[in-house]
Amino acid sequence: MNTIKERLDTLESILGQFIVHTDVALRRLENEMKEFKDEMKEFKDEMKEFKDEMKDFKDEMKEETKKKNREWSNLAKKMGTLVEDLIAPALRPVLSKYFNCDVTMEGQRMFRRKSGMDYEVDAIAAGDDAVFMIEVKSTPREKDVDDIVEKSKKFFEFFPEYKDKKLAVIFGSITFPENVITYASRRNVYVMGWREWDYMDILNYDQINKQ
Structure with missing residues (x-):
């Protein structure tokens, strides 16, 4: 009878440790996922900022090209x-x-x-x-x-x-x-x-x- 009780106690101890370790692992995983999501959000924000900067750069280049075309055309007009x-x-x-x-x-x-x-x-x-x-x-x-x-x-x-x-x-x-x-x-x-x-x-x- 004592042997069975000892085994049950051992099983409960093992199960308790398993639950504790699992809970710790889940919390760690949850924290890692949260960190990953935060990093992904930062990455997306950086990519959006980069895309906005590229769009601004392209718009500036387009306007600069138009300006040069106008100047070139006016010069060609003056020179015939x-x-x-x-x-x-x-x-x-x-x-x-x-x-x-x-x-x-x-x-x-x-x-x-x-x-x-x-x-x-x-x-x-x-x-x-x-x-x-x-x-x-x-x-x-x-x-x-x-x-x-x-x-x-x-x-x-x-x-x-x-x-x-x-x-x-x-x-x-x-x-x-x-x-x-x-x-x-x-x-x-x-x-x-x-x-x-x-x-x-x-x-x-x-x-x-x-x-």
């Missing part, structure tokens, strides 16, 4: 080099993007004389199926659109080598007033300028191709 500095470098990517055109010929200040008449185009680009006549003005107006359309009617007369291609007319500048974009769209003239000072782009492609 809009074609060389702004339009020509953007032609190939723009024509590829919107017209799926792989440019095989590109030229600036293209001049021809025929029957005593002079004819000069600011820039010409050609691919397999299309040729692009690009005229550039520093201060675009609706009247410029009319002049460009009239000028385009004689394009093949002075550049007959492109008669087998479709002619597309592009009006290039730094920026465009909305009324000029709308008017150019009605006359099927594409306008090419800065899109929000981020990059040179065709500003009315959708308007023309929805007509």
Whole structure:
């Protein structure tokens, strides 16, 4: 009988120690989990702060890029080099993007004389199926659109080598007033300028191709 009692006492002692150790382990685990959660919260806060800083940095860089583009454009305007500095470098990517055109010929200040008449185009680009006549003005107006359309009617007369291609007319500048974009769209003239000072782009492609 004593032996059984001793065993029960031993079992109770062991069970008590187990409960105590388990409770200690659970408390330790609970504390470690709390510390882990606190560390994760700190990490998330740090990541949020880092993301906010990166966003601020990107916004600052974007604004700085826009500022430099404005300064560069104003300088090109003053020097009369809009074609060389702004339009020509953007032609190939723009024509590829919107017209799926792989440019095989590109030229600036293209001049021809025929029957005593002079004819000069600011820039010409050609691919397999299309040729692009690009005229550039520093201060675009609706009247410029009319002049460009009239000028385009004689394009093949002075550049007959492109008669087998479709002619597309592009009006290039730094920026465009909305009324000029709308008017150019009605006359099927594409306008090419800065899109929000981020990059040179065709500003009315959708308007023309929805007509």
